[in-house]
Amino acid sequence: MEKIALLGLGNVGALAGILLQEAGFHPTGFDKLPPRTKLPFDCIELDLTDKATVKNALKDFDAVLSALPYALNPLIADVAYEDGLHYFDLTEDVSVKARVQELSQTADILMAPQCGLAPGFIAIVASHLARKFETIRSIRMRVGALPQHPTGLLGYAFNWSPEGVVNEYLNDCEVIEEGEHKWVSPMEWLETLYVNGQKYEAFTTSGGLGTMCETYLGQVENLDYKSIRYPGHAQQMNFFFHELLMREHRKQAGDILTKAKPKVDDDVVIIHTSVEGIMEGRLHRQEFVRSYYPKLIAGKPRRAIAWTTAASVCSVIEMVANGILPDKGFLKQEEISLDYFLKTKCGSLYREERS
Incomplete structure (x- = not known):
């Protein structure tokens, strides 16, 4: 798992792309608008509400990370399921989680929603x-x-x-x-x-x-x-x-x-x-x-909410790529070891601060 399609280039999405690149992945960003500042990875303007357009754009990737508004995630999850892309998102929406969990029951790839801060x-x-x-x-x-x-x-x-x-x-x-x-x-x-x-x-x-x-x-x-x-x-x-x-x-x-x-x-x-x-x-x-x-x-x-959220999902992606986590089915966040999480390059950002 090397080529990551990153959907949504707001503060969290853009930072996730930077962290993934620093961790050795090859992210490509997609959004309906160009990023506000220049990013160190390729970025493509794309209509992310059209399923056929998204399917065509993601056909050569290994995984997709959605940092989009929650309402768009069911479409992205469907594309990932149909085309065999590992799926990660940051949603807090209960109905989106339920849809992803339903798809995962017959999926040959990993489907991991709610990988942010809370849930996550x-x-x-x-x-x-x-x-x-x-x-x-x-x-x-x-x-x-x-x-x-x-x-x-x-x-x-x-x-x-x-x-x-x-x-x-x-x-x-x-x-x-x-x-x-x-x-x-x-x-x-x-x-x-x-x-x-x-x-x-x-x-x-x-x-x-x-x-x-x-x-x-x-x-x-x-x-x-x-x-x-x-x-x-x-x-x-x-x-x-x-x-x-x-x-x-x-x-x-x-x-x-x-x-x-x-x-x-x-x-x-x-x-x-x-x-x-x-x-x-x-x-x-x-x-x-x-x-x-x-x-x-x-x-x-980087704002605290941005880096804590981005680092969390990027750490999960690291652990899947390294074989620490499964590469098939549905991933519950509570199944993840905190010790392994903190040992990843992205998860290590959490280690330094303490009340």
Whole structure:
């Protein structure tokens, strides 16, 4: 697996191409528009909404990495399945994951959705902690992509896809509660947590668990995923979506929010994962708490959300190419070894920072 078709050349997609090239792969970028800055690999303008056009463009590649909006991923997954290309994406959308999982049942190639930060790396971390326990009482997964210097009542900046964020705030959330698989409302189960003395809140959001509920049902009493925000954010977003009825106008809601709270360069990605259960006959709690900041990569500063997401999927691609992971079927992120992940060239970017 050497020739990688990279679809979508936004901040994450472009950086993924750079990391793949540095790891020894041969990426080619595709997007409907040329990249904003010159990239060190070939880039081709292409209509990525037309299946026949995509099939023709990808016929000579070994694998495809989709960094496109989630709604385009079913088309790309179909092309990969039909033409025998290993498939990787970053989607948090539950229905897209289900479609890819369905295709994988009869696929002769690997189909690996949800390879980003959350879902993705967070499941790798959580399962790494869970393997240490004899029995598991709870798995708590918390992730926040935040401005380092928040302003206003929202205390937020839309450094990620507005469509993805809106879906996370409005779509129902999977959990395991008291041993039962359930769907609960987003922006609820509000809790307070601290990282290095800084106070945050966390609440339910959709998609971040990936396939964890499927994997751990029957093995854990309680399992959930929440997004981390500065205090007060959930109250403001509930007002925006529900009292002002913006939940009925998702596209407009995304446009309003990104205009009001545009991207910032000084961001931080916070991971707070904990597992509780019986270890060596005693009740114990293990934690993985990290804060990741912008990093200089290929001579340019990269936002924390961009490099953590890109490095995660590129590490998975490395492990597949090196034979560490399977090259056929459906890949669950929680099946990936954290130790192997951190030993890859791309995954090693995660090793340096610690709260």
